[in-house]
Amino acid sequence: MYYKTKGYRIFSVCNHILLVLISLSCLLPFIHILAVSFSGSAPANANMVKLWPIDFNTDAYAQTIQNPNFHKALLIGAERTVLGTLIGMAVITLAAYALSKDQSFFRSRRFYTWFFLVTMLFNGGIVPTYMTIRTYGLMNTMWALVLPTAVNVFNMVLLMNFFRNVPKELEEAAVIDGAGQFRTLVSIYLPISLPALATISLFTMVFHWNSWFDGLLYISDYRNYPLATFLQTVIVQQDFNKINPDVNVLKNISQRTVKSAQIFIGTLPILLVYPFLQKYFVKGIVLGAVKE
Numbered sequence: 001m002y003y004k005t006k007g008y009r010i011f012s013v014c015n016h017i018l019l020v021l022i023s024l025s026c027l028l029p030f031i032h033i034l035a036v037s038f039s040g041s042a043p044a045n046a047n048m049v050k051l052w053p054i055d056f057n058t059d060a061y062a063q064t065i066q067n068p069n070f071h072k073a074l075l076i077g078a079e080r081t082v083l084g085t086l087i088g089m090a091v092i093t094l095a096a097y098a099l100s101k102d103q104s105f106f107r108s109r110r111f112y113t114w115f116f117l118v119t120m121l122f123n124g125g126i127v128p129t130y131m132t133i134r135t136y137g138l139m140n141t142m143w144a145l146v147l148p149t150a151v152n153v154f155n156m157v158l159l160m161n162f163f164r165n166v167p168k169e170l171e172e173a174a175v176i177d178g179a180g181q182f183r184t185l186v187s188i189y190l191p192i193s194l195p196a197l198a199t200i201s202l203f204t205m206v207f208h209w210n211s212w213f214d215g216l217l218y219i220s221d222y223r224n225y226p227l228a229t230f231l232q233t234v235i236v237q238q239d240f241n242k243i244n245p246d247v248n249v250l251k252n253i254s255q256r257t258v259k260s261a262q263i264f265i266g267t268l269p270i271l272l273v274y275p276f277l278q279k280y281f282v283k284g285i286v287l288g289a290v291k292e
Helices: 006-037 041-045 059-065 068-099 109-121 126-135 143-149 153-164 168-176 181-189 191-210 213-218 227-235 255-289
Strands: none
Touching: 006 255, 041 255, 059 255, 068 109, 068 143, 068 153, 068 181, 068 191, 068 227, 068 255, 109 153, 126 143, 126 213, 143 191, 143 213, 153 191, 168 181, 181 191, 191 227, 191 255, 213 227, 227 255
């Protein structure tokens, strides 16, 4: 058998070693962040913490939980993620269903397909997009974070290819029974497309949860930042005093431990959601990429 050959065994060992190294490169920084968040101020500032907490305490988490600005940023981030995912999935599903039809059924299908593909390759840029958002009066609102990113063409193409693999006999049977297009989509396509829908929903959730740049552009009041923008301001811009006005409390706590605690709490929701959608992940991507 081919899998018993010497060359295959060498390839298998090298492949496993490579996968372990890649996994460690993703896991070790997260463990380091977690260890710093539970460490004392002195060892954290001295950069002595590696993969295990030194002078274990939970003061950073207590400070983070008591921070009203962090609470508000967490709620705004959750609101953006839920609202953006619902709107994005509704728009993507409707567009993918229409574009999955044959040219004979949807005569303008080729035009709209190229229209979406062009927008995936080219965009107006930051300044025209900013002027558009301001002209429509969306500045400092949740809609400025949700509406411009509602249509993700890459995800739409994945879902469109998945819909094309749905047996036509099922749709024909639904039409014979008197179902219209919307009823066919809801009763036939969506129930058997759960792997693709779960996968694209995960993509959309992660995108909205981690997006920070548009928050800096379109939200001028830092108290209305979503969580990703809040963390970017604290960690990258080092603007710690503006984000947390209670500076006196922070004198006895390392900023590194507080930042690490905020990073861990900010990552936790996605870590909790991912295992429930992971079982659909591979199947949704593979079937969405297969063409007849």
